[in-house]
Amino acid sequence: MSAFPLQPGSTIGIVGGGQLGRMLALAAARLGLRVAVLAREEGSPAGQVSAVELVGRYDDPAAVAKLAAISQAVTFEFENIPAAVLAAVGDTPIAPPAQALAVSQDRVEEKSFLNAHGLPTTPFAAIDSAADIAPALARLGAPALLKTRREGYDGKGQAWVNRTDEAEAAFAAIGARPAILEAKAPFVRELSVIAARGRDGETAVYPLGENHHEGGILRTTLAPAVVEQAVADEALRIATTLLAALGYVGVIGVELFQLADGTLLVNEFAPRVHNTGHWTLDGCEVDQFENHIRAVAGWPLGPTHALARTEMTNLLGAEAHDWPRLAADPAARLWLYGKREAAPGRKMGHVNRLSPL
């Protein structure tokens, strides 16, 4: 077992070698902490900036055990890690907690958990076969969104169901797997709240971000979002309630739908640092990555207020080839992730543009 707070020079193990792991490693470095990463390939975005890079599969308990053995605490950059693999860390503390992973990995569990703690979501139904869709659609109203219960991200594994006679095709389209049918949320905009909880239960919540997606992939986040105080208060309630209910340690990203009357519904949460929190890298004194590392290491959290209004734009695929223009733009803070191949839709970097609050 590790004693918290971890001393400078301690090693944080990160499962995952992508851009989130990379930015976590950079944050750990500022605080004098060492990082070891478990990456699928040598020279990963995170491995390039870490003291140790282990190469292995994230679903291999032996690989995770090896990481844990050289770490004083373990965290992860993505949530689709099997529970059996998490158990492989043994005595090494892991954060965020396994429960948060388990709940977030299953969309029915996730929404049930949220509702059970007084956090509103769109109405939904569990779908185990195509035959379940018709009665659920009758209850939820059409159109409704069919998603796999597990995995799927950036719009993958989803299909809209407009009429009962589309049930079979929709179920087949998502791979005929256990699913959730969600009532269409009549939202006017998508918001997200990034929040942190320390090992002592202290919480810190960033201002809301307003998110715009294209083709199911995040395009921009504007933060702080311009919202009425009641909306900000409700987002704060949602974040702090969820963090406490999960016994959480680390940073969480909570995606919200804002309805026309101002009501907020929780769409989903991610038990990790979040793309919609990248604006904090330049818009805040302490960004989401540093606060995640602080929480994982048992350190006090840092301030989360905004220093500037920030527009974060993802650089997808070949858009990153535009780096010379962006590097020359004095208003653009450029972040590139060290990925070799700019496959279409792949998150290659992002740009933050600041303006006065």
Place this chain on the structure above:
Amino acid sequence: MSAFPLQPGSTIGIVGGGQLGRMLALAAARLGLRVAVLAREEGSPAGQVSAVELVGRYDDPAAVAKLAAISQAVTFEFENIPAAVLAAVGDTPIAPPAQALAVSQDRVEEKSFLNAHGLPTTPFAAIDSAADIAPALARLGAPALLKTRREGYDGKGQAWVNRTDEAEAAFAAIGARPAILEAKAPFVRELSVIAARGRDGETAVYPLGENHHEGGILRTTLAPAVVEQAVADEALRIATTLLAALGYVGVIGVELFQLADGTLLVNEFAPRVHNTGHWTLDGCEVDQFENHIRAVAGWPLGPTHALARTEMTNLLGAEAHDWPRLAADPAARLWLYGKREAAPGRKMGHVNRLSPL
């Protein structure tokens, strides 16, 4: 030869594994550039956050050649690299240029170069033996400061000479080596200017810092220093003149003495990122490390204006043990360098405290 600008994914080689190399590596990572460092020991502060860490001596041409062979450009974190070693980089471009290193390595050359380009310094004399001191002291006035021509930093290798009969002892105290005798500059405060020059000759100059030393070691920098416009203008002239005269590429740190009438004298310059520029890490959109990397990589420079008034305080030796209190202080931005042993006076980290401009 490398083609500039270097593409993301290119490797920057850094000679030196300390905290300056570490912060350069973190800056390179933001821009999607890989880093290889040459460090004296494995697990160095810079090596912990770099893709490649070579272990070797900085004065070993073979070690530097090995670094250059895997790099598209080479830079360094400290200026005491022998010219013969620099030649070992072969065709790999090195920045800042060798001339800047050569000039800055010899205090007589340095002041002569500055004066030759219209940049004022305190009066000085070259000292080759103890016998040279008496006539020089008569010309310069007492007391005067005897320093070795080469090496020496943070107040080491220096001795004050108050009277002619102290000449022998002072010369012995600095190791009886070629030296410089400098007239005491009647300064009212110490300032520094951090500036960058790109491969295309573009320059960018940060606001002045006001520096306070203790025991010859930098204690704090306050930036932007509160100065009259004429002083700021003169600092800008000094920085841009020096950068152009040296055909410079990269960030330079220029230490200045301000006299009672506002006159600025150049004390010395360091052809590298500089401790008195650490405030830019939190006080500017683009810090000195990123601008150095941009220049070395042939990228356009980033903005250098201050976002906040910043007080930088070095954490020396055991002062770094105070990290729990500093981490809990919402007004303190803490940087720790990943060094294992907190030897007395050793720079272990620093803290930036921001306040509105």
